[in-house]
Amino acid sequence: MTASDTGTDPGIVYRADCPSRPILDQIADKWSMMVLAVLDRPRRFNDIKRRLEGVTQRVLTQTLRRLERNGMIDRRVLPTAPIGVEYSRTPLGESLREPFGHLYDWTTAHADEIQRCQQDYDRRQHAARS
Numbered sequence: 680m681t682a683s684d685t686g687t688d689p690g691i692v693y694r695a696d697c698p699s700r701p702i703l704d705q706i707a708d709k710w711s712m713m714v715l716a717v718l719d720r721p722r723r724f725n726d727i728k729r730r731l732e733g734v735t736q737r738v739l740t741q742t743l744r745r746l747e748r749n750g751m752i753d754r755r756v757l758p759t760a761p762i763g764v765e766y767s768r769t770p771l772g773e774s775l776r777e778p779f780g781h782l783y784d785w786t787t788a789h790a791d792e793i794q795r796c797q798q799d800y801d802r803r804q805h806a807a808r809s
Contacts, residue, residue, distance in 0.1 A: 705749055706775060710734055710742040714766075715775060716783075718752065721767035746772065 693700060705711055710731070717730040728739055743766060746752040751772035757763040768776075 702749065705745055706751075708742070710738060711746060711751075712779060712782075714739070714742055714746060715751065715768060715772055716779065718766060718768045718772070721755070721765045723757075723763055723765050727766065751775070 713731050713734075714727060717727055722730075724739070724743070727743075728734060728736065731739065734742075743752065743754070747754050747766075750769055752766050753769050755765050755767070757765060
């Protein structure tokens with residue numbers, strides 16, 4: 680919901696109570712994007728964890744729960760002993776594949792330029808402190 684939708688100050692682009700904010704926070708989270716990327720097929724928890732270097736069990740569990748709550752993934756209990764669980768993208772989660780693909784392509788296309796900008800910025804900050 681934008682300010683123009685509510686008749687409030689046009690200088691405010693997104694209100695604090697805008698329903699898109701928590702959704703954007705969720706899908707823009709690095710682990711959410713990576714989980715959705717590795718769910719190219721149904722996968723069990725440990726398989727997902729192995730594919731995401733650096734994610735902790737706690738963070739992965741929280742991420743999977745949020746994605747499930749938002750309808751982006753399904754959680755299916757497997758009839759195995761011990762009981763197993765696998766996760767897969769829903770059609771809603773699958774609909775993010777194309778925009779995520781564009782975002783990934785953009786990041787790889789601009790990675791060198793961004794790293795140069797970061798290095799230039801760091802040099803300027805270091806020189807300003809000296």
